[in-house]
Amino acid sequence: MSETNTFTLLKLARWREAALKDALGWLPRLLMGPALRRTLYRQLFRKMGDGVFIDTDVEILNAAAIEIGDKVCVRAGVRLDARNPGNRLVLKSKAFLERGVMIMAMRQTTIEVGEGTLVGPYSVLAGPGHLTIGNNCLIAAHAGIFANNHRFADPELTIREQGVSREGIVIEDDCWLGHAVSVLDGVTIGRGSVIGAGAVVTQDIPPYSVAVGVPARVIRRRDGLSVTPQSRLVEQGMPDTLKQALRRAEQALEHLQKLRHEVSAVLLQVVFAELLHRLFEEIRTALDVDTVTLLLPRSSSRDLFVYNTIGLEEEIEQQVRIPLGQGVAGQIAADIQPLIVENLAQVEVASPVLRNRGVQSLLGVPLHLEKQMVGVFHVGSFQRRHFTGEDTCTVESVAERIGPLIRIAQYSS
Template identity: 50%
Template structure:
């Protein structure tokens, strides 16, 4: 047991040292090539042709998998700490724009599918599992949080009442507009469009357009308006 703890501390120190030494080397001084080469020794996996700009922070790099052709821009923070089974997986062609925050906590898997674009200042956080599909567009300042705080006991501080976490699924080919909030337990079906500023509290059927607070389906992507009977059907199935 002592040997395992010593090895774990040594591994964390190695990660911290490399990320501290290499993380802020500018692109013009070969920073991208150095990071692409030497980060392989501390990450779970890094593919080929990965672009990691200077000023990117990684925590618990051994829980992070990065596919081929991934772009990660300045100010991104990817945090895999909290549990040895945490996994953050960026598939081939994922783009993380500036100041994206991704955090796993307590046996969490966060998976972002191939060729998905994550816009500036998006926040994605566990501890519930989060799966974002392929070819998605997630616009700036969107928040995807797979947990809820318990608050039923008014005599105790909310932060001591624990949390619930069901997980979030965003299927392939979805477009989430700027400032969308996706709450725990939600599945957004394939091909959906979620309007800017919407708060998604319930499942959205595939190929739907949803807007508002809370988000409501207003039409399908074939252009058909949602009738009252269809709305009632969707509400009763939630």
């Protein structure tokens, strides 16, 4: 079908929508008005569930691209704009759009509002990047969630001529965005996070974080982990691939936690070990190291065992044990401080595997959970390497994200 014919069909559909909207405008909010309005709207929407309430004075553009779940509520003054080809707008069951909310899909865009999510009065959700808001989120009044940014790198061209980005935005389940929060293109806000009123979110926010300010900065964690200025800065500079890998691991952890009482500890341990193994592969690539290792304390004695590793698998096969205070990992656990070893040949090691595998340099940090040391995390290089303070902050930031995973490891082991 030609572009001209497509445009003509869209215009006809728009005229039909406008005529029906005008016909619905006089229907009262009470008595038979809502029921009659639902009956007539079913002729327009791509999908419409049961128990939907659509108030008067709601503007709908390209209803054929809009899907509405059960018991959705759309208050007066809302605008649902799915014009242009390839758009898709989804309001899942029990979503609630307050007065004056504006949702604009732009072009080739999918916007989803999750189940049980409330979008407050006069908030704006806009493409052209894809935009996903998870389940049971609270978006306060006058929020602006814009999956686009104007490009302006070339001063010889007008900003309008340089177009916009469309990286997309993801707001995961159970988030609360305060009054007048702005979320910019390319951002993911992790599950369970709280964004303070007036904040401008320009970088990813880890799960269960509390973030405030312009630009938004994480000031504390809801899961008991500490947040330092160094870790906040480093997290912003993390490679995107590493942030995405950590986020996937945290999402997988949530599913594992739901299974804790349904499967055996042995099976849980196997699944968790595989999850960590995949994460460690991503960490090894992102940090350009040769080994990545996690050691946990044994409850029956004062030593550490290797729970998972990439590059030092012999330590697991040989059941290597590291006494507290001995070797590199033992010293980190005893002092509860990061440690850099630039030349491993010059220090005492408790594990012969380190030298047998040819590890030359090593950087390790303690793992903390709710202010307690719960393990040691270290990375190593087969070449002499000068690990810097910035490297230490990066590894500490990774360790902070791994810390909550240790709950499952301790349970299953």
